[in-house]
Amino acid sequence: MSVVENRSDLPVLPAGEPGPPERGDAARNRALLLDAARRLVDERGADSVTTDDIAAAAGVGKGTLFRRFGSRAGLMIVLLDEDEKIQQQAILFGPPPLGPGAPPLQRLLAYGRERLKFVDTHRALLSDVGRDPQMRYNAPMMLHHSHIRLLLDAAGTTGDLDTQATALLSLLDADYVHHQLTDLGRTLQELGDAWETVARKLCGS
Amino acid sequence: MSVVENRSDLPVLPAGEPGPPERGDAARNRALLLDAARRLVDERGADSVTTDDIAAAAGVGKGTLFRRFGSRAGLMIVLLDEDEKIQQQAILFGPPPLGPGAPPLQRLLAYGRERLKFVDTHRALLSDVGRDPQMRYNAPMMLHHSHIRLLLDAAGTTGDLDTQATALLSLLDADYVHHQLTDLGRTLQELGDAWETVARKLCGS
Structure with missing residues (x-):
C-alpha cells in the first residue's frame, strides 16, 4: 500500500x-x-x-x-489533491463566470479571485510544493498556467502568452499571497482587484 | 573574522x-x-x-x-554581492538607457534585458537565495522591485504598482529563467522580448 x-x-x-x-x-x-x-x-x-x-x-x-x-x-x-480536483471541476465544468459560459476575460478575473482564496487556505502545503524548483514546473502546477494561457488566448491577448500567463500566475504564488496578507496587511479583495488590473491590461481591455 | x-x-x-x-x-x-x-x-x-x-x-x-x-x-x-553592486551602480548612475537620462519605459526595457543576463550568469546562487521565502522579500531583493516600481510610476502606469512590479519581477526569477533557457530552449533575446511585451502593456504604451 x-x-x-x-x-x-x-x-x-x-x-x-x-x-x-x-x-x-x-x-x-x-x-x-x-x-x-x-x-x-x-x-x-x-x-x-x-x-x-x-x-x-x-x-x-x-x-x-x-x-x-x-x-x-x-x-x-x-487533502490538497482532493481540493485541487474540486476546484478544477469548478473551473472546467462549473457554473460561469468561473466555469464555461462567461466571456474569457470574465472567466479569467473569476479564476484569479477564486485561486487567491484557494492559495490562502492551502498556503502551507502549496508553499512546500512551490519551494522545490522541480515541482514548480511540473504537470499539476502547469494546469493553472495552461488555464490562464487558454483564457488569455480566447480573450484575444497579443504577444507571448506563456510569459504573460507566468506573470499572472506569479501573483497567485502561495508565499507571495501569504506575505501580502500577513506582513503587509492587504486583503484578498485588494489582491483580487490588483490581479484584475494586470489581467485587463494584458488582455488589452 | x-x-x-x-x-x-x-x-x-x-x-x-x-x-x-x-x-x-x-x-x-x-x-x-x-x-x-x-x-x-x-x-x-x-x-x-x-x-x-x-x-x-x-x-x-x-x-x-x-x-x-x-x-x-x-x-x-x-561574488554575487559584488556583481549586484556593479549592476546597481550601472542602473542608478550608469549611462542610459539602463541608467538615468532615457525615458522611463526605455529604462525599464533596458533593465529587463540586463537583469535577464545577470540572472542567467548568477543562476545557481540566486536560485538558492530565492528558495528561502524569507529571502525573497528581504531588503536586497526588494531593491529590484523598487526600481521597477519607480520606473512604472515615472512612465505613468495606472493601477496597483506594487503588484505590477511583482509580476514583472517574477519573469526575472532565476529558476524561471533557467527553466526557460535550459528545458524549453528559449533564448535571452526571446525572454527579453517577452518581458518588453508585458512591460509595455502594463505601462499602457
Whole structure:
C-alpha cells in the first residue's frame, strides 16, 4: 500500500502509486479522517492542526491515521489533491463566470479571485510544493498556467502568452499571497482587484 | 573574522558582520580569488567551478580560500554581492538607457534585458537565495522591485504598482529563467522580448 492513495483520473499532485482497493472500515476511516482534517484546517489554518486533533475529531485512533496516510504530510497532500480536483471541476465544468459560459476575460478575473482564496487556505502545503524548483514546473502546477494561457488566448491577448500567463500566475504564488496578507496587511479583495488590473491590461481591455 | 566580508555602503546581499580591516597579503589574496572565481564562472558557469579550480587559477593555496571566505558558498555570495553592486551602480548612475537620462519605459526595457543576463550568469546562487521565502522579500531583493516600481510610476502606469512590479519581477526569477533557457530552449533575446511585451502593456504604451 502506498503512503498516498490517488485513484482519480485527473492526478493533480504527484501522489504515488495507487494502492489496492480499500473496503469497509478502511475506506470509511479514510473519509472520516479527511473530513475531520478539512474541517479543522478550515477552522484554524493548516499550521495549527496536529495528527492528534485530526484523529480525535474523526473519532479514530492515531494509528489509523498513520496506517491510512503514512504521515501528517501524506494526509495534507491528499487533502490538497482532493481540493485541487474540486476546484478544477469548478473551473472546467462549473457554473460561469468561473466555469464555461462567461466571456474569457470574465472567466479569467473569476479564476484569479477564486485561486487567491484557494492559495490562502492551502498556503502551507502549496508553499512546500512551490519551494522545490522541480515541482514548480511540473504537470499539476502547469494546469493553472495552461488555464490562464487558454483564457488569455480566447480573450484575444497579443504577444507571448506563456510569459504573460507566468506573470499572472506569479501573483497567485502561495508565499507571495501569504506575505501580502500577513506582513503587509492587504486583503484578498485588494489582491483580487490588483490581479484584475494586470489581467485587463494584458488582455488589452 | 566573519565568514563573509562586506565593506560596501550598499549591502546587496546579507553578508554578515564586517570583519576587521585586511592588509597586504590577505587583501591581495582575496582579490586574486574573487577575480579567478569570476573568470572561471564566466567561462564555465558556477556549477562547474570547484574550490580547487579557483585556488589554482588564483595561484594561492586552497587553505587561503577557506580562510578568506569560509566555504565555496561564502565566496560565491561575496561574488554575487559584488556583481549586484556593479549592476546597481550601472542602473542608478550608469549611462542610459539602463541608467538615468532615457525615458522611463526605455529604462525599464533596458533593465529587463540586463537583469535577464545577470540572472542567467548568477543562476545557481540566486536560485538558492530565492528558495528561502524569507529571502525573497528581504531588503536586497526588494531593491529590484523598487526600481521597477519607480520606473512604472515615472512612465505613468495606472493601477496597483506594487503588484505590477511583482509580476514583472517574477519573469526575472532565476529558476524561471533557467527553466526557460535550459528545458524549453528559449533564448535571452526571446525572454527579453517577452518581458518588453508585458512591460509595455502594463505601462499602457
